[in-house]
Amino acid sequence: MELAGRLILGAILAGAALSKLSAPRAGVAAMATYGFHSATMRSVTFAFVVVAELILAAGVVAGSDDAAYAAAGLMALFGLTLASALMQGRAGEPCACFGSDSTVSGLAVVRNGLLAAALVALPTLPS
Secondary structure, eight states, X not given: OHHHHHHHXXXXXXXXXXXXXXXXXXXXXHGGGGTOOXXXXXXXXXXXXXXXXXXXXXXXXXXXXXXXXXXXXXXXXXHHHHHHHHHXXXXXXXOOTTSTTOBOOHHHHXXXXXXXXXXXXXXXXXX
């Protein structure tokens, strides 16, 4: 059960990163939704997110509990960032969560919360 969870959650993390890379200009531009107004900060933030998701995906699949907990923290942070954007009236703006078509929404906040919870629970699943 744990292996299946690791493969599924790792694939979701990797899929999020790869979907961002499929339209990098849109992903970089979406960072403005979160208050990154300079082109440099948008690019750096976008690169950080993609690299973090790929590294954590590999760690989760490889069986690292630390990677699962770190990925849970990252998903929680993303969820809080999305909630903040919603509270600032940015619903419907691009979020770059899963590619260029993703937008800020309550559903995106819930999705990130569920991913964070699943990643926290992952190390407790039976092998």
